[in-house]
Amino acid sequence: MAEVQQEYVRRYGGPDETDLVEDDFAPPLGAFAVLYDLDGSPVGTGAWRAQESGEIGLADGDAEIKRMYTRAAARGRGLARRMLRFLEEDARRAGRRRMILETGDQQPEALALYKSEGYEPVPKFGFYREYDSSICLGKALA
Helix, strand or coil: CHHHHHHHHHHHCCCCCCCCCHHHHCCCCEEEEEEECCCCCEEEEEEEEEECECECCCCCCEEEEEEEEECHHHCCCCHHHHHHHHHHHHHHHCCCCEEEEEEECCCHHHHHHHHHCCCEECCCCCCCCCCCCEEEEEEECC
16 A cells, blocks of 8 residues: 555655544445465455445445556556455445545546547546545446
């Protein structure tokens, strides 16, 4: 997670200040996954947590993606796409109806991935919703 935060510092000038609580990712209302290389070293992460209406931009049945990250040396191998599909399926099995996420305009690789997987703009939500650089996307889980 320290490496993820350093990526945010490099791209945005500071760490992600979104409030994350470990219990938010406990099944069945969330999950935190780690991708490992063949040698057993961690190469990526991804998580989702249940969200419900009550905050601007959120709806009952939402699953918010957090901490999608692939280490630089492992990029370009389709690992982020595999992680995203795993998170979607896991959230679907848990009864979630829509995946949502917030990312920033300095993450073109992430934006391209999400667009290629059918994510579309949704109303802004979360800690960074007032920031011009914030981009919120969503996708219905069939």
